[in-house]
Amino acid sequence: MTEPIRTCINCGSGVPSGARVCPNCGANVPPEPSLAPTPPAKLATGRGWLDVVLGIFLGLFSYALFGVGAVVGMLVYFSIKPTYPVLARALGWTLLVPALLLAGAFMICTGCAIFGGM
Secondary structure, three states: OOOEEEEOOOOOOEEEOOOOEOOOOOOEOOOOOOOOOOOOOOOOOOOHHHHHHHHHHHHHHHHHHHOOHHHHHHHHHHHHOOOOHHHHHHHHHHHHHHHHHHHHHHHHHHHHHHHOOO
C-alpha cells in the first residue's frame, strides 16, 4: 500500500498518492502538482546569443529591404514565435525600438511645427 502523502481537505485523513477521491469520506481530491521541469526555449541556431544576433539582423533587414519593415517584421515575428521564442523576442525588440523612436521624433517635429510658430 502506498504511503499517504497528502491530506484530504474535507475530513483531514491521509490520501494515497495518485488517488482522485478520499478513501475515508469520498470527497474529490485535487490533482497533485506536476514537478516536471519546463523544457528550455527552442533555439533556431542552437545558441542563444546567435539567435539574438539573427533576430536583430532580420529586423534591420526587413526595414532596409521592404520599407514597411514593421508590418513584414511583425508577420515574421508572429509566425516564428511559437517555434523559436528567443529569435522572435530579438526580432520583436529590433522592430519595436525604431518604431518608437520614429513615433517620438514625429511627435517632437509635429509639436515644434504647431507650437514653434507662435
